[in-house]
Amino acid sequence: xxxxxxxxxxxxxxxxxxxxxxxxxxxxxxxxxxxxxxxxxxxxxxxxxxxxxxxxxxxxxxxxxxxxxxxxxxxxxxxxxxxxxxxxxxxxxxxxxxxxxxxxxxxxxxxxxxxxxxxxxxxxxxxxxxxxxxxxxxxxxxxxxxxxxxxxxxxxxxxxxxxxxxxxxxxxxxxxxxxxxxxxxxxxxxxxxxxxxxxxxxxxxxxxxxxxxxxxxxxxxxxxxxxxxxxxxxxxxxxxxxxxxxxxxxxxxxxxxxxxxxxxxxxxxxxxxxxxxxxxxxxxxxxxxxxxxxxxxxxxxxxxxxxxxxxxxxxxxxxxxxxxxxxxxxxxxxxxxxxxxxxxxxxxxxxxxxxxxxxxxxxxxxx
Numbered sequence: 001x002x003x004x005x006x007x008x009x010x011x012x013x014x015x016x017x018x019x020x021x022x023x024x025x026x027x028x029x030x031x032x033x034x035x036x037x038x039x040x041x042x043x044x045x046x047x048x049x050x051x052x053x054x055x056x057x058x059x060x061x062x063x064x065x066x067x068x069x070x071x072x073x074x075x076x077x078x079x080x081x082x083x084x085x086x087x088x089x090x091x092x093x094x095x096x097x098x099x100x101x102x103x104x105x106x107x108x109x110x111x112x113x114x115x116x117x118x119x120x121x122x123x124x125x126x127x128x129x130x131x132x133x134x135x136x137x138x139x140x141x142x143x144x145x146x147x148x149x150x151x152x153x154x155x156x157x158x159x160x161x162x163x164x165x166x167x168x169x170x171x172x173x174x175x176x177x178x179x180x181x182x183x184x185x186x187x188x189x190x191x192x193x194x195x196x197x198x199x200x201x202x203x204x205x206x207x208x209x210x211x212x213x214x215x216x217x218x219x220x221x222x223x224x225x226x227x228x229x230x231x232x233x234x235x236x237x238x239x240x241x242x243x244x245x246x247x248x249x250x251x252x253x254x255x256x257x258x259x260x261x262x263x264x265x266x267x268x269x270x271x272x273x274x275x276x277x278x279x280x281x282x283x284x285x286x287x288x289x290x291x292x293x294x295x296x297x298x299x300x301x302x303x304x305x306x307x308x309x310x311x312x313x314x315x316x317x318x319x320x321x322x323x324x325x326x327x328x329x330x331x332x333x334x335x336x337x338x339x340x341x342x343x344x345x346x347x348x349x350x351x352x353x354x355x356x357x358x359x360x361x362x363x364x365x366x367x
Contacts, residue, residue, distance in 0.1 A: 050144065
């Protein structure tokens with residue numbers, strides 16, 4: 001135990017406390033990234049132009065919407081059910097924000113509705129509104145359209161039939177928080193951990209340790225423990241900032257602890273597996289970046305899996321940290337997958353542990 005504590009203290013000082021790069025990239029940068037993404041996407045209404053398709057004809061609406069700078073509106077007077085179905089697919093894929101279906105002779109019906117408002121002959125105007133509430137741009141565009149109807153004094157005259165193809169509603173800050181957690185886990189337990197082992201080889205540290213009673217596996221696990229401390233520090237800083245930005249950190253905490261520990265174990269063993277096959281720094285760096293980028297952008301870290309193409313959604317099912325991030329989001333009902341979040345990561349952990357145990361001698365190549 002004493003040897004472990006001495007080794008841990010030395011590695012923690014060498015790899016973390018004295019490394020400005022480690023302090024920045026592992027603990028500070030994730031919080032900065034969170035602030036950047038929430039400032040861009042968390043205030044979506046200030047930064048985007050809403051894409052609206054209106055099926056039907058209305059000169060009145062056209063005159064009003066042309067005066068709204070942030071509304072990119074296209075009227076489609078002549079349409080069929082096939083047209084609507086095609087537009088719904090585009091809506092789900094985030095190519096448009098809102099679909100509005102007007103009844104025939106909307107302007108005439110609107111005028112009649114106003115005239116008969118206080119009589120027994122009054123009838124509401126049926127309007128269909130399609131949006132995706134889980135995308136903030138679509139939700140805002142939908143609310144803007146309702147606000148426009150309200151300004152026309154037809155809020156009580158219009159009967160909305162709202163369609164929401166992709167379900168639940170949430171704010172982007174709560175959605176992106178688990179994604180940043182996933183990015184931090186990969187940065188610490190893939191990039192940093194692997195870089196440390198490469199550093200050990202370059203400085204011949206493992207060669208020196210091999211002459212002592214300390215085993216190589218103890219070195220690797222101690223390095224992983226140092227990385228875990230760095231991750232905890234970074235997560236604490238991120239969580240404090242996220243809390244003040246309205247993220248429900250307390251609700252996330254139990255699932256985040258469980259899924260984070262599993263993900264750290266998985267990435268530690270995956271890293272050791274890769275190191276048993278190669279010690280070339282260039283090749284290892286390429287693996288880091290390829291795995292990192294694929295997992296982040298195909299695994300639903302920054303965008304809901306439901307709005308990605310079917311091929312990407314299928315591919316994401318084979319990535320271990322997809323289940324980590326989506327599992328954390330399930331605490332708030334923001335998950336895209338309805339599955340067991342432990343099976344795939346545990347399969348990765350079991351297979352990688354088996355490979356490392358069979359090829360453990362190859363790890364001596366780091367010396």
